[in-house]
Amino acid sequence: MSIGNSIKNLISDSFIYGISGILTRFIGLFLTPIYTRVYSPDDYGVIGILSNSYVLISIILVFALDNSTARWFYDTTVTSERKKIINTWTWFYLGFSLLVSIFIFFSSEFWASLLLEEYSNGTYLVKLLAVTFPLLVWPSVAINVLRFERKAKLAVFLSLFQSISLILLNVLFVVVLKMGVAGVYYAQLLGAVMILPLVFYFLRDWLGWPNLFEYRLFKPMILYAIPFVPASIGYWVVNLSGVFFINEYLEKSDVGLYQIGISVAAVTGLATTAFQQAWSPFAFSILNQANSKDVYAASLLLYVLVIGAICTLISVFSYEALVVLTTPDYYDAAIVASILTFNYLLIGISSIASLGAAIAKKTAPLGLISIISSVVLILLNFLFIPVFGKEGAAISICIAQLIIPIYMFWKSQQLYFIPYNFLKNWIIILLFISVSTLSFILPETSFWMMILWKIILVSFTFSIIAWMNRNEIKRLLQNVKLKEG
Numbered sequence: 428m429s430i431g432n433s434i435k436n437l438i439s440d441s442f443i444y445g446i447s448g449i450l451t452r453f454i455g456l457f458l459t460p461i462y463t464r465v466y467s468p469d470d471y472g473v474i475g476i477l478s479n480s481y482v483l484i485s486i487i488l489v490f491a492l493d494n495s496t497a498r499w500f501y502d503t504t505v506t507s508e509r510k511k512i513i514n515t516w517t518w519f520y521l522g523f524s525l526l527v528s529i530f531i532f533f534s535s536e537f538w539a540s541l542l543l544e545e546y547s548n549g550t551y552l553v554k555l556l557a558v559t560f561p562l563l564v565w566p567s568v569a570i571n572v573l574r575f576e577r578k579a580k581l582a583v584f585l586s587l588f589q590s591i592s593l594i595l596l597n598v599l600f601v602v603v604l605k606m607g608v609a610g611v612y613y614a615q616l617l618g619a620v621m622i623l624p625l626v627f628y629f630l631r632d633w634l635g636w637p638n639l640f641e642y643r644l645f646k647p648m649i650l651y652a653i654p655f656v657p658a659s660i661g662y663w664v665v666n667l668s669g670v671f672f673i674n675e676y677l678e679k680s681d682v683g684l685y686q687i688g689i690s691v692a693a694v695t696g697l698a699t700t701a702f703q704q705a706w707s708p709f710a711f712s713i714l715n716q717a718n719s720k721d722v723y724a725a726s727l728l729l730y731v732l733v734i735g736a737i738c739t740l741i742s743v744f745s746y747e748a749l750v751v752l753t754t755p756d757y758y759d760a761a762i763v764a765s766i767l768t769f770n771y772l773l774i775g776i777s778s779i780a781s782l783g784a785a786i787a788k789k790t791a792p793l794g795l796i797s798i799i800s801s802v803v804l805i806l807l808n809f810l811f812i813p814v815f816g817k818e819g820a821a822i823s824i825c826i827a828q829l830i831i832p833i834y835m836f837w838k839s840q841q842l843y844f845i846p847y848n849f850l851k852n853w854i855i856i857l858l859f860i861s862v863s864t865l866s867f868i869l870p871e872t873s874f875w876m877m878i879l880w881k882i883i884l885v886s887f888t889f890s891i892i893a894w895m896n897r898n899e900i901k902r903l904l905q906n907v908k909l910k911e912g
Contacts, residue, residue, distance in 0.1 A: 463687070463752070463753040463754055463756075463757055464754065465601060465602065465605075466683075467680075467683070467756075468679070468680035468681075468682075468684055468756060468757070469679040470607075470608055470683065471682070471683030471684075471686045471687060472670075472680065472682030472686065473546055473552075473608055474608060475682050475685070475686035475689075476542050476670055476671070476674060476682065477542070477543075477552060477553075477556060477612075478686075479663075479667040479668070479670050480538075481556055483660070483663045483667070484531070485560070485563070486656075486659045486662070486663055487527070487656075487660070488520065488523055488527060488560060488564075489567070489659070490519075490520075490523065490649075490652060491652040491653070491655030491658070491659055492516045492520065492648060492649070493516070493567075493571050494651070494655050494785075494790075495516070495648035495649070495651045496512055496513060496515075496516045496571065496575070496648070497571070497575055497707055497708070498711070499512045499644065499647075499648060500512055500513070500575045501575075501708075501711050501712070510635060510639065511639050511641050511644060512644055513568070513572060513634075514634065514635050514637075514639035514640055515641050515644045515645050515648065516648070517568050517634065518637045518640040519640065520564050520567075520568065521561060521564045524560045524561045524563075524564050525561050527560060528557045528558065528560040529557075531553065531556070532554055532557040535550045535553035535554045538553050539552070539553050548607075548609060552609060552612055555609070555613065555616060556612055556615075558616060559612070559616050559619050562616070562619035562623070565622075565623060565626045565630070566589055566619070566622050568626075568630065569585055569626040569629045569630050570582050570585055570586055572629070572630060573585065575708065577708055577712070579705070581629065582704075585622075585626070585629060588622065588625060589622050592618045593614060593615065596613075596614035596617055596618050597611060600614045601614070651788065651790060652790075653790075654790035654791045654792075654793060654794030655794065656794070657794040657795075657797050657798050657801075658790075658796075659797075660797070660801070661794075661797025661798055661800055661801040662774075662797065664800075664801035664804055665797075665800055665801060665804050665824055665828050666770065666828070668804070668808075669808065669820035669821070669823070669824060670682050670686065672808040672809075673685050673812060673817055673820055676812045676813055677812070677817065681816065681817050684757060684760040684763065685760070685763055685817045685820060685821075687753065687757050687760040687764075688745075688760040688761075688762075688764040688767060688817070688821065689763075689764075689767060690764075691741070691745055691748055691749065691752075691760065692741070692745075692764045692765075692766075692767035692768045692770070692771060693771075695737060695738045695741050695742075695768040695771040695772070698733075698734050698737045698738075698775075699734060699772065699774055699775035702730060702734065702775050702778075703774075703775060706779070707778070710723065710782055710786075711786075714786060720844070720845045720846060721846070723779070723782060723847075724845055724846045724847050724848070726779065727776075727847050727852060728848065728852060728896070730776070731852045731855050731856060732855065732892070732896065732900070734772055734775055735772055735856060736859070736889065738769055738771060738772045738859065739768075739859040739863055740885065741764075741768045742764075742766075742768040742769065742866075743765070743863055743881050743884070743885055744878075744881065745761045745762075745764035745765040746761035746765075747877075747878060748764070749764070750874070760817075762818050762821070762867065763817055763821045765863055765867065766822060766825060767821050767824065767825075768863075769825055769859075769863070770821075770824050770825050770828050772856070772859075773825065773828040773829055773831070773832060774828065776832045777828070777832045777835060780831070780832040780833075780835035780836040781793050781835045781839060782845070783838075783839025783840060783841075783843035783844070783845060784835065784838060784839045784842055784843075786842075786843045787843050789842055792834070792835065792839075793831075793835060796830065796831050796834040796835060796838075797831065799834075800827045800828065800830045800831050801827070803826070803830060804823055804826075804827035807823035807826060807827060808823050810823075836849070851896070854895070855892055855895070858888055858892055859888070859892075861888070862884055862885060862888040865884060866881050866884060866885075869881070
């Protein structure tokens, strides 16, 4: 398959995965003005703490075996063997989730006092969260299996159904029934139950009884996954632990503002997540092509150009987005949102940077650098948050995240060389960051005049980047047949 056709397949899969995210985020953005009028910044702080705790526990429960399952799935074309691989992961995942759920449920008072301090309803919220964990195993497995089968449209349909159901249930419990913060977790619990019939339908040809769990598969899969666990926890520390440091040093309202900043920046995450979901299956599926290395190199440039431009637009216009979507109480989250958009860009680059090590089945380097990155972040949080506040937390995240792709590119190139043009890609990224920084030091003027100045600044920068990469852009457009001639 040609480079152009390969890149076209990657774009197609990324686009399909991105549709669900875009539609879901559009609905989420539509609800943001409502939620910011229902919840105070303090309420958002509580939701942020619980949500980020939930993400950490989910990472531990998966235990990175989704990565192992993907790697082993493509090592065979025998359906019966693939079924055993999937069931080995599924039954471990479910059993582990049940044990952790029971533990958290019966120790909920401790966790509530640790995380939520004086919040009166904290114990009950923790119990609601605990009950949900085993239920979410099934949609997680189903979406991953559909991705492994390269059934992108079905994976997106299931993900979209789950997201829209959750949003509608949030409207019911939070806006209509006015159940406060607890309404968020009632919606999550009921949503997890509602999706089960659809999940079991999609998994009907893959799921079996627990006897399909095979230790001969589990042992190498768990050994492959173990280095990913600190990497995944490191991802959480680097990207989501900031709320706990802010909660310690600042006010609950600052936690809420930081969480709103994350929400705005997460629009960028739609593009990076769509790419990441498409990237691993795509990259492994073309591994044996003669031109696979050239495809990987072209993919990095394409990612930096397209996703970098999206990140820059959201970063530059983050304040205007908050003005449209929220109340004045939340406008102070603009700089946090602007900074964190580039963190999402770096997350996607880290996925590309780790490819060589993944192909060589050497996952230890990712675990090592994730631990180092986490330690760096913790140190930076201690230094920056007391001085720079919530913006210091955002800066700390980006610095710590940057360490990961730098190291993983260096290590992966030793294990599996790919001809990336590093200099050009990093220059493009620096230009994107520069235009975002300049947008916040423009002379203050009227709302619409500021928008005009920002459009001029962004257009000028994008023109320079397009001129720098005119040959590559022309070649990419020709290869994927997006341009005549």
